[in-house]
Amino acid sequence: MSQEIKEREPMFSPKNMRLITNPFNKENPITVQVLGICSALAVTVKFEPAFMMALSVIAVAAIGNTIISVLRNTIPSRIRIIVQLVVVALLVILVDQILKAFSYDVSKQLSVFVGLIITNCILMGRYEAFAMQNKPWPSFLDGLGNGFGYGLILLLVAAFREIFSPSGSLTLPFFGTVKIVPQAFFDMGYVGNGMAILPPMALISVAIIIWIQRSRNEDLQEN
Amino acid sequence: MELFNLFIESIFIENMVFMYFIGMCSYLAVSKTVKTSIGLGIAVVFVQIITVPVNFLVNKYFLVAGALSWLGPEYADVDLGFLSFIMFIAIIASMVQLVEMAVEKFSPALYNSLGIFLPLIAVNCAILGGSLFMQEREYETLAEASVYGLGSGFGWMVAIVIVAAIREKITYSNVPKPLKGLGITFIITGLIGIAFMSFMGIKL
Numbered sequence: 001m002s003q004e005i006k007e008r009e010p011m012f013s014p015k016n017m018r019l020i021t022n023p024f025n026k027e028n029p030i031t032v033q034v035l036g037i038c039s040a041l042a043v044t045v046k047f048e049p050a051f052m053m054a055l056s057v058i059a060v061a062a063i064g065n066t067i068i069s070v071l072r073n074t075i076p077s078r079i080r081i082i083v084q085l086v087v088v089a090l091l092v093i094l095v096d097q098i099l100k101a102f103s104y105d106v107s108k109q110l111s112v113f114v115g116l117i118i119t120n121c122i123l124m125g126r127y128e129a130f131a132m133q134n135k136p137w138p139s140f141l142d143g144l145g146n147g148f149g150y151g152l153i154l155l156l157v158a159a160f161r162e163i164f165s166p167s168g169s170l171t172l173p174f175f176g177t178v179k180i181v182p183q184a185f186f187d188m189g190y191v192g193n194g195m196a197i198l199p200p201m202a203l204i205s206v207a208i209i210i211w212i213q214r215s216r217n218e219d220l221q222e223n
Numbered sequence: 224m225e226l227f228n229l230f231i232e233s234i235f236i237e238n239m240v241f242m243y244f245i246g247m248c249s250y251l252a253v254s255k256t257v258k259t260s261i262g263l264g265i266a267v268v269f270v271q272i273i274t275v276p277v278n279f280l281v282n283k284y285f286l287v288a289g290a291l292s293w294l295g296p297e298y299a300d301v302d303l304g305f306l307s308f309i310m311f312i313a314i315i316a317s318m319v320q321l322v323e324m325a326v327e328k329f330s331p332a333l334y335n336s337l338g339i340f341l342p343l344i345a346v347n348c349a350i351l352g353g354s355l356f357m358q359e360r361e362y363e364t365l366a367e368a369s370v371y372g373l374g375s376g377f378g379w380m381v382a383i384v385i386v387a388a389i390r391e392k393i394t395y396s397n398v399p400k401p402l403k404g405l406g407i408t409f410i411i412t413g414l415i416g417i418a419f420m421s422f423m424g425i426k427l
Contacts, residue, residue, distance in 0.1 A: 039244075040244075111359060202244070
C-alpha cells in the first residue's frame with residue numbers, strides 16, 4: 001500500500017470520456033476489433049429489433065463490466081472464464097425475461113440471438129481485456145462505450161437494409177412505421193431491393209461500412 | 224429419409240454461417256489457411272455431435288414446462304425454462320473440458336491437431352447456437368437432435384473451409400486497400416451466401 005495520496009481523478013476526465021468516444025470510430029468493436037459479429041448481422045433486417053438488441057448489449061456490457069471489475073481482485077485467474085460466463089449468463093437471463101415481459105413480439109423476432117449474447121465476443125473480450133485490470137467506473141464507461149459502438153453499426157446496417165427493402169419505410173421504436181421513400185417514387189415504378197432483406201446483404205453492408213471507415217482512416221488498413 | 228432430409232437441410236439450406244451468421248468471430252479469425260480451418264471445423268463437428276444431444280436430453284427431462292413430471296405428479300407444473308441459457312453454457316463448457324481430457328488420454332495424435340482449438344470452442348457461438356436452435360425448433364426425438372447437431376456442425380465446417388480456400392487465393396489479387404483483409408472477407412461471405420440461397424426449397 002503506497003502512502004501517497006493520489007489526486008482524485010474527476011469523473012468525466014478526458015481520459016474517461018475517451019473510453020466512451022473511441023469505440024465509435026477507431027476502436028469500434030465490430031469493424032476494427034472484429035468482436036460480436038454474429039448477432040450484429042442477424043438481427044438487422046428491421047430497425048426495431050436491432051434497436052432492442054443494441055439496448056440489451058449496452059446494458060449487459062456496462063453492468064457486466066462493472067460487476068467483473070468489482071470482483072476482479074477476488075476472482076482466481078484459473079477460473080476467470082467460468083466466472084465471466086456466469087456473470088454474462090445471469091445478466092442475459094434477466095434481459096431475456098424483461099424482453100419477454102415487456103415486448104414479446106421483438107423477443108420472438110430476436111429468437112435465439114438474445115441467448116447468443118452470452119457468447120457474444122464483445123462481452124467476454126471487454127471483460128477479459130479491460131474490466132479485469134481497471135476500476136469499476138472506467139470499466140462501466142468502457143462497457144457503455146463499446147455497447148454504443150456496437151449499437152451504432154447495428155442501427156446503421158438496419159436502417160440501410162430497411163430503407164432499401166421493398167417496403168421503403170423505417171419501423172422506429174415508439175414512433176411506429178415511417179415512410180422514407182415517398183409514395184410518388186413507387187408510383188413512378190421504383191422497386192425496392194428484395195436482396196436487402198436477405199442475409200447476404202447484411203454482410204455486404206458491413207463491408208461497405210468497413211470500406212468507408214478504412215478509406216477515411218488509413219491507420220486501420222491491413223497490408 | 225426424414226432424418227437424411229434434416230441433415231441436408233441443416234448443412235445447405237439453414238447453413239449456420241451463411242443464413243444465421245452464427246460463429247462468425249472464429250470464422251473470420253481462423254479462416255486464413257485451409258489447414259487450420261479444417262482443424263477447427265472438425266473440432267466444431269466433434270463438440271456439436273456431443274453437446275446437442277446432451278442438451279436435448281437436459282432440455283427434455285429437466286427444463287421444459289412439465290418436464291419434471293417423471294419425479295412425481297407434484298412436479299408436473301414446474302417450468303425451469305428460464306434456466307436454459309445457464310444450463311446450456313455450463314454443459315458446453317464442461318463437455319468441452321471432458322472431451323479435451325478424453326482426447327488427450329486416448330488419442331494424442333488427434334489431441335495434437337485439435338488441441339489448441341478445443342478451449343476456443345467453449346465460447347464459439349456456433350455451439351451454443353446449435354443447442355438454442357435445437358430448443359427453439361422443438362425437435363421430437365434424440366435422433367433428430369443428433370442429426371441436427373451433426374449437420375449444423377458440418378455445415379459450419381464446409382463454410383469455413385470454402386472461405387479459407389478463397390482467402391488463400393485472394394492474397395495474390397489486387398484488392399482495394401481499405402477492403403483488404405476483413406472487408407473483402409465479408410463481401411466473399413456475402414457472395415457465397417447468395418450462392419447458397421439457390422439450395423433453398425430443396426426437398427429430398
